[in-house]
Amino acid sequence: MDPASLSLSSQKEVLYILGIDTSCDDTGVGIVRVQNGVPEVLANALWSQKVHRQYGGVMPEVASREHVERIDAILEDALVQAGISLSDITAVAATRGPGLVGALLVGLTYGKGLAQGLGVPFYAMHHLEGHIQAAVSEHPDLPFPHLALVVSGGHTHLFKVNAPGQYELVGATRDDAAGEAFDKVARMLGLGYPGGPAISKAAERGDPRGVELPRPLLGQKAFDFSFSGIKTACLLAVKAGVNPENLAASFQFRVVESLVQTTKRAAKALGIRHVVVSGGVAANRALREAFGQSGLRSHFPPMHLNTDNGAMIALAAVKKALKGEQHSDWESEAEAYLPLVQAAH
Numbered sequence: 105m106d107p108a109s110l111s112l113s114s115q116k117e118v119l120y121i122l123g124i125d126t127s128c129d130d131t132g133v134g135i136v137r138v139q140n141g142v143p144e145v146l147a148n149a150l151w152s153q154k155v156h157r158q159y160g161g162v163m164p165e166v167a168s169r170e171h172v173e174r175i176d177a178i179l180e181d182a183l184v185q186a187g188i189s190l191s192d193i194t195a196v197a198a199t200r201g202p203g204l205v206g207a208l209l210v211g212l213t214y215g216k217g218l219a220q221g222l223g224v225p226f227y228a229m230h231h232l233e234g235h236i237q238a239a240v241s242e243h244p245d246l247p248f249p250h251l252a253l254v255v256s257g258g259h260t261h262l263f264k265v266n267a268p269g270q271y272e273l274v275g276a277t278r279d280d281a282a283g284e285a286f287d288k289v290a291r292m293l294g295l296g297y298p299g300g301p302a303i304s305k306a307a308e309r310g311d312p313r314g315v316e317l318p319r320p321l322l323g324q325k326a327f328d329f330s331f332s333g334i335k336t337a338c339l340l341a342v343k344a345g346v347n348p349e350n351l352a353a354s355f356q357f358r359v360v361e362s363l364v365q366t367t368k369r370a371a372k373a374l375g376i377r378h379v380v381v382s383g384g385v386a387a388n389r390a391l392r393e394a395f396g397q398s399g400l401r402s403h404f405p406p407m408h409l410n411t412d413n414g415a416m417i418a419l420a421a422v423k424k425a426l427k428g429e430q431h432s433d434w435e436s437e438a439e440a441y442l443p444l445v446q447a448a449h
């Protein structure tokens with residue numbers, strides 16, 4: 105069958121895509137139904153591993169073991185949420201990278217096995233495409249080119265999206281990821297892990313101008329990010345005994361300011377108005393508000409799809425499944441390091 109007729113036939117069918125993400129410390133299984141070419145999230149089952157809290161960060165071997173122990177039950181949850189059975193699934197997708205290699209391997213192998221057993225195609229997906237699609241799928245008419253800012257525990261990347269699946273790297277962090285900085289500053293303040301929600305909560309009671317912190321990469325011509333200077337300044341402030349709520353608010357203010365201002369400069373330079381913001385840090389209220397007031401047209405995922413989850417991986421696979429791509433990525437391997445674009449930056 106030629107690809108055009110495949111595409112037409114799959115537009116008419118109802119597809120049920122199962123998506124799996126085990127890239128870090130969340131075991132996620134989601135189910136997306138595609139009807140008349142329109143995707144809808146039916147299920148988003150998630151186990152956020154609590155065991156890492158005692159370490160103040162993610163322990164890779166412990167994460168892999170927990171994925172193995174939990175994934176059956178999370179799959180079951182997803183099927184119950186969606187009200188379908190395993191035999192209804194028409195394709196399986198799983199994250200192949202980037203992430204913790206042992207953790208990725210669990211979901212990838214599980215997904216392949218499931219697809220083999222069901223006799224359906226298997227798609228190996230890029231984690232960042234999942235984050236981006238979690239926001240884009242809500243806005244099917246988003247014009248191209250648009251910007252995509254991915255801000256999570258492992259990534260801070262700004263892409264120009266020229267066409268579906270065609271990314272150009274515009275800027276990236278030169279040191280820590282934004283979420284990583286939230287986690288580290290939370291740890292300094294004894295607020296626990298993950299740090300983002302804890303800092304955000306503490307910041308509500310603090311003064312964002314209460315502690316003087318540096319503005320990163322001031323005056324740069326590029327569109328990069330850097331959070332290690334702010335982080336060091338926070339450590340010195342903690343040692344000096346500043347008010348923790350003021351510090352949380354001031355830290356959050358500087359990070360948000362840097363993300364919004366850099367994205368704004370890039371948008372202006374490239375003549376782009378629309379920006380998609382996704383990844384765990386996109387859950388941050390101050391960030392959402394600042395983008396709302398930035399003059400840019402910003403698009404965020406629904407709240408439950410900000411941090412890692414399986415539904416976003418199913419959403420990222422919709423295009424492949426709709427094209428009726430019959431090939432399956434059986435050969436794909438888990439990749440800890442997997443840039444979305446191979447651009448020299």
Ligand code: KG4
Nearest residue numbers: 256257258283299300384385387388411412
């Ligand atoms: O996307 P994600 O679940 O995992 C990665 O792919 O890295 O992102 C997790 C990160 C953590 O660093 C966490 O602290 C941060 O997202 N995060 C937040 C908020 N909720 C989660 N950061 C700031 N504000 C939040 N409300």
Ligand code: ZN
Nearest residue numbers: 256383384412
């Ligand atoms: Zn992520």
